[in-house]
Amino acid sequence: MSGLDFLTTRLETALGWGRKYSLFHYPFITACCGMEYMSAACAHFDIDRFGAGLTRFSPRQADLLLVVGTVTHKLAPVLKTVYDQMLEPKWVIAFGACAVSGGIYQNYAVVQGIDRIIPVDIYIPGCPPRPETVLDGLMKLQDKIQHQKQDWRWAGKP
Amino acid sequence: MLELTLSFLVFGLLAGVMIVINYCLGPRKPNPAREIPFECGSPPLQSGIGPVHIPFFLVALLFLLIDVEIVFFYPLALAFRDRGFGGLAALGTFILVLALGFVYAWKKGIFRWS
Amino acid sequence: METRIQREARPESMLINMGPSHPAMHGTIRVMLELDAERILNAEVEVGYLHRGFEKTCENKTYFNLLPYTDRLNYVSPLINNLGYAMTMEKMLGVGVPERAQLIRVLMSELSRVSDHLTCLAAMAMECGAFTVFLYMMKAREFLWDVIEFTTGARMTTSYIRIGGVRADLHPDWRGSLATAVRETRRVLKDVGGLLDKNSIFLGRTRGVGVISKEDALSYGWTGPCLRSTGIPYDVRKASPYLVYDRLEFEVPVGEFGDNFDRYRVRMREMEQSLRLLEQVAVLIPDRAPVTGEPAIEPAEAIRVSRRQKTAARIRLSPNLEGSEKARYADLMTPDRPAALGSAACGVVVPPKEDTYTTMEGLISHFLFFMDGHGIRPPKGDVYFSVEGGNGEVGFYIVSDGTDRPYRLHLRAPCFHIVSALEQLIKGRLLADLIPTFGSMNMIGGELDR
């Protein structure tokens, strides 16, 4: 590993550590999973213990898009706009079976999984997922952030 | 004089380093959707802001009044110990005058929007 | 494409979207507002962002399979939707439900109603800035969901109330968890009452805001707590009592002015009535001796033994297995078989597993129950039945053509009518008044857009 790489890996781990414990999430809540999101975010199963408790209701200030519930075809452009308006680096969690794959609704109205519209990092199964599953999904995202490579502009990396 | 230049130097350097780090580390992917205003995900109904209404302007003026007042507190606070009673009197009149302006605006009904 | 409000708007007024993805709009409603410096001149409400094709999906599912879809209609009080659907089917099939199952159904729907009101008031208070109330009420709801989860296995999407009875008996220690839940909820109601009832900010935001008269409320088809807040004591549990509600005493709280604060007060007092109901039903439900003692054999062994001769030994089955409590069937499931079904072997309830494993008729009836085209087939005709849900009268209108799939299934959603009055309630008010008005309506996307 050339000297430069040694320097950047230390910095990348520091960056990953900094980002994973200060996730500001934008709760894009539509349907029944919103009730489980409320339980996960509130006092009993507190999401704040993982540094992801602060909800930002504007995509400009959020770096984690939490898509909670069913996304219908009428709502798809809204989801696409909100995702595009988020600033890099951003991550997306598909929360619940409907966001993951359309769930029990396979008909003319529902988008069969939001990864047809936007790239998704973590899929949380369940209809609705229990709050423990939500926290587990969040921890998996934090691992992913910790080991994510940084695209170095001045180092000429793609 | 040295402390002054030193402090300006340090703070200037600090700000500069932060800006450079931000430019280097933040990946940048330009996206046309970021230009349009965020209206809860729906397409905006109106392009650009029309004429701004008077009540907004008056409240902004009031905010300016209180904000500038706070800015003048800092030097007073620093020089407060050795000014003794005179300093307190100066601060008191300063606050009083601005409070009068605030109460006048209040009575003229800036906050009643109906 | 140009919306109605853009056509009607005056050039100098500001047009703003309070769009679907907004914390106060519960994510599924878009209100387009024409503002004159915070004053709402004109508003257009656009719904349908959570239209998931429920009614079309039901036309392609059998009566037994579409029960999970009814949980996701009003997902804040799912058991009441189950109850509505199950009772509509029982009315059509003409089957009765045993006493214990009726009592359990009342217990479960009252638990669901309290958690519905808790969630609604928590969201409304948080949107007016009272974040503590939100945390308190969510804590209380956790205790209520514990009781539901111990019995039904799921916190929210339970599918517990089935056509002809309930899925399983109550959890052995249900009295203990119910007592803690009721005590915790009472404590939270007392705290929240203290926090909000005389809070000048909350009163300023809700008293006299979003006022609707009795005639307008009826003309909009309002039912439930929102209608009762205007002073009309219409409650389906009193007007046309079902289950055992006629044997329980509870009052119907009523407001006077029909504004946001009355809707809040009516829901708070209604929660106290529901807690009273829970205690009365807990007394009525008899204790059950646990069915244990005799030796139980494994299903595989039971099949091997029953090849040679009929076996009387009890079969040890996992409690989660559908139909695994034959001994409890008499209390939980309806014994009678609708005459219309004629010679069909299967009734309306999943046949007990003990029979399926050991007797030929049990196997046939089990197979027929789940086979395509043979399950529950109600007689031709249409039926409408409604129960008192969290937001009002939840009615199911089912048209059946004799096959095992409904020809048409329509849900009478209470909050559809309540939200249709939103435009009139906020016209001429300030922008900030829209939030508590919308919060007190308790709009649930799944039920509104179906």
Added chain:
Amino acid sequence: MGRETLIDEIRTKLGDAVEGVSYSFGDDVLTVRPGSLRSLMTALRDAPFDYAVLLDLTCVDFAAGEGRLELVYHLYSLSRNVRLRLKASLSAADPVAETLTGLWKNADWLEREVFDMFGVRFTGHPDLRRLLTYEGFEGHPLRKSYPWRLAQPRIPMKDKV
């Protein structure tokens, strides 16, 4: 006033509009000629019967079998605590009905939903647009002719393999 006498009184007072009376599972049902729907509803809403609440309006598609769409109204009388179901049949080819927005305010959204889902046009409706689906949606989803899983996405979708 008992249920039977109520129905008989409705027949006597508004006999011409009512085509038939039937009972299905204990509810009383009136089949009505669509032409005289509005006058009958006005009469039912006012004094003697005062069905103050339009509980629900929906539509059932019998186009394949009998070539008709059936509008189903549910009314509820608050003072007499009794429900009534009215059915009006429209031809499936060109379903048109009179609007009830003048009588009840929730008829506005109910009729918009029936128009959106079944394509029944309501004459006199102030703002008959789609309610649940979106602008560019062709066809009426709840008609039996509309395939169950035919989606019409508004933005391009990456179809996963």
